[in-house]
Amino acid sequence: MPITMTENELTLAVIQTLKEGRRKAFQELMEELQPYDMAWQYKEIPEKHRYKFLAYMTIEELTDLMGELDQDDQLDVLDRLGAKRSTKVLDLMENDELASFLTDLEPEKMKELLGDMKREESQMVQDIMNYPPETAGRLMNNRFVWIKKHYTIGEAVDKLKEFAELAEYLNYLYVIDEERKLVGVVSYRDLLLAEADEKIEDVMYGRVVKVEVTEDQEEAAKLISRYDFVSLPVVKEDNTLAGVITVDDIIDVVIQEANEDIERLSASGKDIDFSTKPLVAAYRRLPWLIILLFVGLVSGGIISGFEGTLDAVVALAFFMPMIAGMTGNTGTQSLAVVVRGLVQEDLTFKQTARLILREFWVGILIGITCGILITFVAFFWQGDLQLGLVVGSSLLLTLIIGTLAGTIIPLILYKLNVDPAIASGPLITTINDILSLLIYFGIATTFLINLS
Amino acid sequence: MPITMTENELTLAVIQTLKEGRRKAFQELMEELQPYDMAWQYKEIPEKHRYKFLAYMTIEELTDLMGELDQDDQLDVLDRLGAKRSTKVLDLMENDELASFLTDLEPEKMKELLGDMKREESQMVQDIMNYPPETAGRLMNNRFVWIKKHYTIGEAVDKLKEFAELAEYLNYLYVIDEERKLVGVVSYRDLLLAEADEKIEDVMYGRVVKVEVTEDQEEAAKLISRYDFVSLPVVKEDNTLAGVITVDDIIDVVIQEANEDIERLSASGKDIDFSTKPLVAAYRRLPWLIILLFVGLVSGGIISGFEGTLDAVVALAFFMPMIAGMTGNTGTQSLAVVVRGLVQEDLTFKQTARLILREFWVGILIGITCGILITFVAFFWQGDLQLGLVVGSSLLLTLIIGTLAGTIIPLILYKLNVDPAIASGPLITTINDILSLLIYFGIATTFLINLS
Structure with missing residues (x-):
């Protein structure tokens, strides 16, 4: 039992x-x-x-x-x-x-x-x-049933029965012509509802949704999730039927692509799961960390360039982590929206422009809110209105720039077809760190040192 | 045409x-x-x-x-x-x-x-x-075909034909007993290959993979991706058949859950896509940013507590962003591994312990590598071996602690069934910021100030 x-x-x-x-x-x-x-x-x-x-x-x-x-x-x-x-x-x-x-x-x-x-x-x-x-070609299999367009419904059902053992899903039969070119698709439901002597040509759909062998697997995933199919035909350049991609493989693709996006956003290193050995995991995580270590030193270099300012107003150091952190966070937020959005939609030029404009407005709105807030906090904490205004106006500016950087950098990489792994979260964070320190100390030096 | x-x-x-x-x-x-x-x-x-x-x-x-x-x-x-x-x-x-x-x-x-x-x-x-x-109940639909277990294959095929128009996928028929309890499943392939007068009871699978109405949709997604089904039966507490979940909905679930993980890791705010209005997007992103603004001020408070140390050795400020950034990055890396791993696997107590131990080793390995590296860099840049050793040993310690924090905090939240949105990336980063500053200035104060 x-x-x-x-x-x-x-x-x-x-x-x-x-x-x-x-x-x-x-x-x-x-x-x-x-x-x-x-x-x-x-x-x-x-x-x-x-x-x-x-x-x-x-x-x-x-x-x-x-x-x-x-x-x-x-x-x-x-x-x-x-x-x-x-x-x-x-x-x-x-x-x-x-x-x-x-x-x-x-x-x-x-x-x-x-x-x-x-x-x-x-x-x-x-x-x-x-x-x-x-690519789609790498994902396809040959466990599907094809029929010729001149078959009758009865012949198609017979062929289906014969190959039932072999086919992975029986929802669709793909229809080909004499040269093996894909010309149509018949759902099993259509077969059940038609008469045995009708011709396949007369009941098939001619507008077949398909992918080419060399297309990206993400394209296949987009089509399957858009049309709710359980399988998708794959054709060669000359439209001959080469195989099918089934929905179970597409689920794996969707999970894999999401994992890649997360690896990218967190620079967490390729293919680390619960069973990866410590040495391997450390080895895969180190390259990014070492790069980021040196980039982090650039921030240090900037601060050392403003040593005089910092020496004069040590309180500037108190707001440094907040400004750098906030700029990094808003950049990561924008990056996440862009990366995930691109999974489901393709962007035209007009949409890209609209997106950048939208994020610009978002940057202004959150910049004004957080800028005003921190001006008051800095004023009441340190009892220095001038310092408060320097911190507040710096935050306004860095949040706008951080938001734009988090939007524009991944979009440029996407348009250039560069491996978007470069646009990883920590890198955006680090770039924003550097920009925010330059702005913060620049404003502070101008208003607190030179003008005082 | x-x-x-x-x-x-x-x-x-x-x-x-x-x-x-x-x-x-x-x-x-x-x-x-x-x-x-x-x-x-x-x-x-x-x-x-x-x-x-x-x-x-x-x-x-x-x-x-x-x-x-x-x-x-x-x-x-x-x-x-x-x-x-x-x-x-x-x-x-x-x-x-x-x-x-x-x-x-x-x-x-x-x-x-x-x-x-x-x-x-x-x-x-x-x-x-x-x-x-x-939940599974929220996702199910009633576009499926059920049959009674005493039906013959012939009767089942007739019923299937009758309801073909209605059913979403025809791959499986679900078998129920007199009380509507789910007792088996027959694939359409089995129907094609069996004789018309065989009893359904004799060809059906009795070990049905199913979910209960109140289970999380992620559980349904796990089962469908594990077993490669195109639909999954949903039962009530008493095992009566309530509906089915189909694979097209599961693809949407997988995408939605991945987006939620990314929202969590980047604190990017709920449901922001390319068409969200600027005011709405800013409104959804602000709550996290404001919380993080105040948490960022805690870092500032810590630095202000060490004002004397910083005043004495201004060069300490140069390495501050690097140390805080690296600790944040390694924490995010660990967090990403945990969050994505939990999508595909459930963790037993033993596996959890092994995972924490693994990340501990990873922390030590990357800590030693980066620690030695930065000791040399700091020494050659500032010409001060003592400073180099302080920065290097701080980095070693903060990387180990950062890695563990990024692993343990989300695991605790997961075990407690707390909304894991709390374990968002920036929060881990901020906690690690605070810890790293405490360690860094603590070590620096001990060795550079008190002992000099």
């Missing part, structure tokens, strides 16, 4: 059947499990049982299992399976999963694995791996 | 048919369009043509159109449609879309709209709206 078992009870039952060598009971347990849960059980049982666990599984189940493991575990499974069963599993794996498994493998190991596979399958995988990472 | 038209050509064609009053030609154009594209055209044409645009559309098309508009435009469309057609459209809208349309509407307007609707539909929407925002 695996239905009502908890995961731990299941683990015990799995180990029990393996120990007692009851292959059929093991099979019955597996039949009720989703791939993710199979992988969970496989990783949970003691290592000594793993050979038998794999030996008792069908090729289909092994393929499902592989799809849920990371590269080290995948290699380990193939090792335990031996050459013959390995090859069968590889042949059956989805090409996109296979491609991501093979990526970064040693060339010799890759050749060995590909060499044993069916020609057709290994060719398809190699084709996918030829596309650059993070 | 709408197939080969660009979007602008389409707009011209749409306007043309409206001007000339050719309803049939207009209908033919619409038939080829996806809901998103219909909405695009609707917003693109001049306002004077909108009445006719809506008048020429079928109720089904109007329903699709409504699903793609924001609240203001939705209200405008209903106004133009008049009471009778409006009600038909509302009856046909998906409940989850309807619920999010009705949210935040004036109570009177809501009552008026709900009052005209079919009892059954308005009841379902009100049920959904009773669940708190961001």
Whole structure:
């Protein structure tokens, strides 16, 4: 009764059947499990049982299992399976999963694995791996059903039944002409509602939403989230159908792209998760920190340039962290709005201009509010109205400039197609630090030193 | 031939048919369009043509159109449609879309709209709206097909055909018993491959992955991305089937949650996008900035407490922004790793301890590296080894503490189920600012002033 078992009870039952060598009971347990849960059980049982666990599984189940493991575990499974069963599993794996498994493998190991596979399958995988990472081509698979436009509804349904085992989602059939060019799409719902002898051409949609193989994966994600499809056809330059991208891969893309945005905003270093080793995590985080250390020294250099001013009015130092911090914060706020906005929308020139103008107004509004506030605070704290006015007017100016810097810098990088990792949060913060110190000490020197 | 038209050509064609009053030609154009594209055209044409645009559309098309508009435009469309057609459209809208349309509407307007609707539909929407925002219950819809467990495959296929028009995705049928309790799931693929006279009970999966109505939407997103489903059943406390969540809504959830994480990390204020008005954007961003202004003054207070030290060694001020900035940066890095990690994984106590230990090691490693580096820089810049050692050892200590603060504070908030918006990036940065200044001036006072 695996239905009502908890995961731990299941683990015990799995180990029990393996120990007692009851292959059929093991099979019955597996039949009720989703791939993710199979992988969970496989990783949970003691290592000594793993050979038998794999030996008792069908090729289909092994393929499902592989799809849920990371590269080290995948290699380990193939090792335990031996050459013959390995090859069968590889042949059956989805090409996109296979491609991501093979990526970064040693060339010799890759050749060995590909060499044993069916020609057709290994060719398809190699084709996918030829596309650059993070493109639509790299994400597509060939587990879909295509039909010719002259088919009848009845013929299409028959073909669907024949390939049901293979197709990942059955929601749409893609329609091609004699040259394999994509000419239409039929939803399964349409098939159910049409008569068996109608022609596919007459019920299909001709205006197919599609991506080209070389387009960015973000473009595919935008289309799927916009149109609520569960799969999206991928075509080559000549409009021949090359594969499909499915919604489950798109969810992974959306998560990955969000993580990249956050890495960028926080300069937190690539690919650090809960299981990354300390040395690796430190190594990935250090480059940014070292750059920022030297940039931070620039701020120090500016302060040292104003040593005379600071010596004369030590109280200026009290407001320094607040001014630098506020300018950094408002810049990060603007940066976040721009970075996330670009995920969902493309910007025309007119919209860009409007956005910059909007942020300019925002800078003025928050600058005036915070500037007036700090003038009073500084006056009551230090009992010096002149100092209060210097701090207040500096904050007004730095907030406007900080807001604009946080908006314009990422937009320029985006338009220039420069790797936007450069526009990371701490860098904006640091630039704003420097600008704010220059403005603050500049104003202070003019009004407190030169004019007093 | 709408197939080969660009979007602008389409707009011209749409306007043309409206001007000339050719309803049939207009209908033919619409038939080829996806809901998103219909909405695009609707917003693109001049306002004077909108009445006719809506008048020429079928109720089904109007329903699709409504699903793609924001609240203001939705209200405008209903106004133009008049009471009778409006009600038909509302009856046909998906409940989850309807619920999010009705949210935040004036109570009177809501009552008026709900009052005209079919009892059954308005009841379902009100049920959904009773669940708190961001729960599974709020996200579910009733566009799915359920079958009883004693059905045969043949009966199930018939029911599926009957409801094909209504169901959003046809990939799974949910199986219930006499008391409407969820007992199984059958994929459409299984139906295709089974014999017509087999019983549903015998082919269904009994181990159904599901969520409860009151669970967080993030939990639903985790399950869908883990299991690659296109829909997920939602049950009430007693396991009766209440609705389904579909993958298109989950993509929106993933994007929304990522945006919330970024709002949190950058304290950028809720719901600011490219079209937000300046006054609104400034209003949403100000609260955080004002809080941070006062927290920033705390840093100022600390510096003023060490006025004597600063007066004696003005060079200490040169390294202040670097130390505070670096501590803030490393804290933000840790925070980002924790916040994003929690999206994909739940943490056990053991994992939490391991994560904190890992970050402790990371803090030590980057602390030693940056500490040694800055000792040399400070020595060569200021020609003072003692100053170099003070700056270097301070940086070592503040980087370790900053890393731990960025890890532990969000984890505590997460465990306490406190709204993690409190653990926003700038707040961590500010706390780290304060800690780093205390450590820096503390060490400096001890070694440069008291011991000299």
